[in-house]
Amino acid sequence: xxxxxxxxxREDIQALSAYHVPDAVGLIKxxxxxxxxxxxxxxxxxxxxxxxxxxxxxxxxPQGRHLQAALRRAMGIPEGSALxxxxxxxxxxQMLALAVSRPGRKVLSLDPGFVMYRMIALFAxxxxxxxxxxxxxxxxxxxxxxxxxxxxxxxxxxxxYPNNPTGNLFDAGAIARIIEANPGLVIVDEAYAPxxxxxxxxxxxxWPNLLVMRTVSKMGLAGxxxxxxxxxTDWLTEIDKVRLPYNINVLTQASAAFALRHRxxxxxxxxxxxxxxxxLFDALANLDGITPYPSDANFILVRTAPGRAGAIFQGLLxxxxxxxxxxxxxPFLADCLRITVGTPDENAALLEALQAALATA
Numbered sequence: 001x002x003x004x005x006x007x008x009x010r011e012d013i014q015a016l017s018a019y020h021v022p023d024a025v026g027l028i029k030x031x032x033x034x035x036x037x038x039x040x041x042x043x044x045x046x047x048x049x050x051x052x053x054x055x056x057x058x059x060x061x062p063q064g065r066h067l068q069a070a071l072r073r074a075m076g077i078p079e080g081s082a083l084x085x086x087x088x089x090x091x092x093x094q095m096l097a098l099a100v101s102r103p104g105r106k107v108l109s110l111d112p113g114f115v116m117y118r119m120i121a122l123f124a125x126x127x128x129x130x131x132x133x134x135x136x137x138x139x140x141x142x143x144x145x146x147x148x149x150x151x152x153x154x155x156x157x158x159x160x161y162p163n164n165p166t167g168n169l170f171d172a173g174a175i176a177r178i179i180e181a182n183p184g185l186v187i188v189d190e191a192y193a194p195x196x197x198x199x200x201x202x203x204x205x206x207w208p209n210l211l212v213m214r215t216v217s218k219m220g221l222a223g224x225x226x227x228x229x230x231x232x233t234d235w236l237t238e239i240d241k242v243r244l245p246y247n248i249n250v251l252t253q254a255s256a257a258f259a260l261r262h263r264x265x266x267x268x269x270x271x272x273x274x275x276x277x278x279x280l281f282d283a284l285a286n287l288d289g290i291t292p293y294p295s296d297a298n299f300i301l302v303r304t305a306p307g308r309a310g311a312i313f314q315g316l317l318x319x320x321x322x323x324x325x326x327x328x329x330x331p332f333l334a335d336c337l338r339i340t341v342g343t344p345d346e347n348a349a350l351l352e353a354l355q356a357a358l359a360t361a
Contacts, residue, residue, distance in 0.1 A: 035220035082236040089227035097124035108154035112330035138166040167295030192297035315357025
């Protein structure tokens with residue numbers, strides 16, 4: 001007797017669509033919040049020399065101890081905080097979900113937010129609770145969030161700081177109230193930490209249920225797929241038990257440790273992106289039919305005139321520019337597009353293409 005996927009695959013998984021990554025070959029790629037700058041040639045040569053010593057015939061250090069030490073030095077991880085490495089933040093979210101998974105348990109986050117909180121909760125058999133942000137402003141609704149926490153008693157609460165896809169920072173005092181009121185773990189996701197001056201990392205230890213999650217992707221190392229989770233040792237010791245062995249490969253460990261020794265070069269690129277963000281925001285604000293939202297990340301969310309987002313997105317694509325289409329992703333994101341901050345030349349090309357797309361949309 002033959003068996004089909006419909007016989008074995010969970011119905012809720014069958015109902016999903018796989019995470020879609022559009023083909024960007026030949027396009028100006030401003031859809032995925034990547035650092036647009038390559039490494040300087042001299043730094044690239046030094047990196048390649050470092051990789052010559054990588055022992056590809058051996059399994060990597062399971063805990064990535066050398067890399068952890070480099071992260072502690074470069075990122076200012078507080079003394080006494082444990083560290084856990086993941087194959088990107090996605091794997092860390094998955095570890096957290098698997099570690100607490102039990103029928104009826106809840107994952108809470110703020111919507112619209114990072115889609116992987118919802119997806120991974122589903123994968124792990126957890127119920128997802130999304131608390132709506134304030135419409136139009138995307139500010140955190142503290143009363144609604146506290147009410148949801150009291151009602152749902154979540155095991156995990158994820159707060160993106162700054163938020164993706166809206167780019168705004170929530171009030172730090174409100175987040176503190178959420179941590180204090182929470183019966184479970186609160187994970188402050190600081191994926192965009194290089195582009196803001198605000199962080200909960202120095203406040204680790206202030207609350208026993210606070211964890212801070214970050215990634216090196218946005219600072220120019222997206223291809224390495226490396227995330228890290230910091231927090232109390234007793235929590236991370238338990239979460240580490242669901243980590244797959246050797247999850248951070250030899251080349252990622254060597255490359256990330258090398259990059260962190262040369263963080264000044266990455267910081268220069270981050271500073272350039274922050275400068276370009278301000279320039280791009282001002283230019284977008286001067287376009288009729290485009291309303292940009294202030295951002296503490298390396299992207300800018302914009303709202304178009306009603307019903308024009310799809311035509312503008314397609315018009316940019318036809319002119320060789322790929323951005324992120326968000327219209328339809330959430331009711332509050334109607335008519336919205338998300339634009340990654342590129343190089344000055346890429347941003348100039350975007351603005352020229354956007355003006356042409358607006359004229360014909």
